[in-house]
Amino acid sequence: MKDLYQSQRAMRAMRKAAMQRGVVAILDVGTSKIACLVLRFDGPEAFRDSDGVGSLAGQSSFRVIGAATTRSRGVRFGEIDAMQETERAIRTAVQAAQKMANVRVDHVIACLAGGAPRSYGLAGTVEVEGDHVRDQDVARAMAACELPYFGEGREVLHAQPVNFALDHRTGMSDPRGQIGHTLACDMHLLTVDGAVISNLLYCIKRCDLELAGLASSAYVAGVSSLVEDEQELGAACIDMGGGATGLSIFIKKHMIYADAVALGGDQVTSDISKGLQVPLATAERLKTVHGGVVATGMDDRDLIEIGGETGDWELDRRTVSRAELIGIMRPRVEEILEEVRVRLDAAGFEHLPSQQIVLTGGGSQIPGLDTLAPKILGQQVRIARPLRVTGLPQAATGAGFASAVGLCLFAAHPQDEWWDFEIPADRYPQRSLRRAVKWFKDNW
């Protein structure tokens, strides 16, 4: 736990250094594509004159100056499967983005979708020393949270204090300076498989880059796709990626739950490939060009040339009706959504005041999903595209870039995490002066 704290702090220091240099790269290592954005931080409103785009809720302190996407290789279910391949794909994306930005980036903020994220809600209570709450009390309250056993080899990815309660008052965002006796803290802890993180770290290191931050892709997709009201009132964001579907629940601008389903667009593609006996590349093309989830009478007559280059005329000249294609895709999409529904129910989403569900990610672009999803997830479903950020190329504004854009926002305004607060005095290393002072105070 302690070394995680240290490494997260080191990452924060790295992020600060990157901000100082003004250039940082965003790396979204997904199952179907790897996106790399290069951000330049110039302070707010630096591009006002040239761009005409006003301040976007204070998010205009940066500008995207380089963007590149490459087909992902060696990634399955949002986890790195073949490291060499992934490293090459990352290199491709980073090099292209650097070339577009015409600047060298050394710091990268990455997100990962896989690693079986698991959410924990923690609570800690301390008596306030003195009459009002100080930084140290907040630190002690967070340190007092009882950590559950989350399994061997799992690492904490996010640990965000979501609520503070002082005596009988709850729902505080910042208790410091307030008068009270008992300070309670609720913390949301997200753990992922440590091996997945270390694989990603290794890949990034092999590309001569330094990691300046790490986030869960479900979380950052929620940051970019949920509008402010939804984040405040409560909503679930479902990021339908290639290999994994992430879901995150927000309320009061804090993520309170995140999970991932290891199902995604790749399964749909492989279903098509198996069902129609076509290669994966052809299946992917059929899915993106002709795919859908709601069949109409017209679709029966809409015959699609499958195409092929095997040389066998019979095999290459097959056609399939769009209804057939939909018939293959729909069950799998339904399965994904049902799985998401199960996870939401397990998280107790139905008890939240707002039942808003936002679909994003590349998978949300399937035509007809806006008809299918309400049947499974409930009536308040919308399909979202990420927030517009300055300088983002048109090609990278689609739903598939929700996590990349969310990472940009995360880089610009990271949420306070546990490691951003002070270290409680009794956790300091040996020979610490403050510890000595505390011992002195306690004994005299």
Next chain:
Amino acid sequence: MRQMIRSTTTALRRDPAPSRLNYRLQRLMLTPMIRRLLRVGLPLGCVALVLAIYLSDQGRRDGIAMLIEDVKSTVRDRPEFMVKLMAIDGASAGLADDIREVMAVDFPVSSFDLDLTRMRLDVAALPAVARVDMRVRPGGVLEVDISERMPVAILRSRNGLDLVDRAGIRVAPLAARSARPDLPLIAGTGAEGAVDEALELFAAAAPLSADVRGLVRVGERRWTLVMDDNQSVLLPESGAVQALEQVIALNQVQQLLGRDVQIVDMRNPRRPTLRLSEGAAEKMREIKVMELGDD
């Protein structure tokens, strides 16, 4: 299971991924320092290298030096810049010859080669020159404006006779006193420091000018007026002119200096003292004895 090691015989699709070397090279090229080095440092380095190689040969270096010298001399030797003659104003003939000798310039010469400052100092170092101005006038004339020192007195010293100006500076040596009978003669240690006072005294002594031989500075503080017949007037340190005028007045009334007086001592102006010659003193005593009777 995916094929982990691809056999080399299968025709691979071109891998879009850059090699590690390529990737690193690109990153290196995007480093601002390296970019600047390449954009500025490399061309500079190349030019410097080419120059160094070209100039490493002694013959080429000499050739370049000669070329530069050629160009310089063509500019220098243009007729517009040539100085053809020198005009010396305000100097007597002898001094002008001296100046020509000191400056030692062979005309025609380019005005770039004339070191006016040095020449000015050389000329100003001549004793007879009080002030000198030099300039090259358009038309190639070196104009030298001299103001000469005017000799006002003759100073007799151990080394002979010298002409001195009002400030006591020696202007020129003098062969004989008779060469300049118009100038008064001064002598003695420190005489050249009080030429002004001497001139005033000579002016005051104008009624006696026929008999005056000169002034002698005594003890570097006062003057003695020396006259013919070994007569002299000892003058005080201050108020010498008044003392002299007193003597002249006495002379006009009583022909003091026409008598057998050797020294008129005016060092104390309120008590003028006379020294008679030996014969006169004897005679005076005889007269006194005669008048008073022998005792």
